[in-house]
Amino acid sequence: MTDPSPWVLRFASHIPEGSNVLDLACGSGRHARLFLMSGHYVTAVDKNTEKLADIENYPGTEIISADLEDGSPFPLMGKQYGGIVVTNYLHRPLLPLLPDLLSLGGTLIYETFMDGNERFGRPRNPNFLLRSQELINSYHGKLNIVAYEEVIINDPKPAVVQRICAIRVK
Template identity: 50%
Template sequence: MSAWVARFAPLVPKSAPVLDLACGSGRHLRHFRACGHAVAGVDIELQGVADLAGTEGVEIVQADIEAGPWPFAGRRFAGIVVANYLHRPLLPVIVEALAPGGVLIYETFAQGNQRFGRPSTPAYLLKAGELLEAVAGRLQVVAYEHGEVASPRAGVVQRLCAVADRTPVPALDGSPEPHPLPAP
């Protein structure tokens, strides 16, 4: 489990639903489930989480979130975790999928990582301040880091933890937000 995710996981409202985006082996999905959260995980390949299929409180979705439709349209999550994954067109979708009072915990590679190995393609490396720009005016930043790390392996990463305003956002038609606010 990522130390960054572990550090901010307690901010996610208790028992509220959590999405692990590009869940891979499900390390964060498993952690939040063990903490009593209903969890959803999405990835293009599900062999790393196949053992969780059919588990109560666990939703596993196989989807190509880069080429296909967003599989959680209209849903909101109290926590969204993204680790070691970047597809820029999804950044606004991720922010929109966060429920009022919800927590976004994001950690992935940044420019400069090329000298440490993969990923090295600019499409998979965040620019300086890019996560901050993605949430500016939409989420309250709790913590942000950008720099070299030595573990779990040497690299350059960018990390963000941000919280959505608890004020319900009106729908485009002016009706009140249909989702209840999570308990403090």
């Protein structure tokens, strides 16, 4: 398992203490574990939840096995979270749904690959790469932008990423 993203660690304190946190497309659950150990309730959602077996019965954990891209109704509509974390995942139809899943004062922490990453490796498919300014354009006027970057990172491997931290204030 890999360590939590430095971006997520940097902004984790913006998520209200003790609130519910959604780890969307959670993969191995590195961020679900981070927030569980920080006293949050966590909903971890992924198509494959096998790597979450060790936290399945941990108090405050909800694990949802769902294919977010198969056209099924989004399994979280009507729910609200104090924090949403999305890393290394892009399914554009979900972008406009995220602000409504945040409670007032809730924080979105999103980090994934963008155009230019193809020179470093996967993903290369434009369907999985954000366009320049895409996250900020998606949330401007809907959430209060705390931080935004488009950068080349070297750890854990070279990649071109776009990332945002934004809070619901209305």
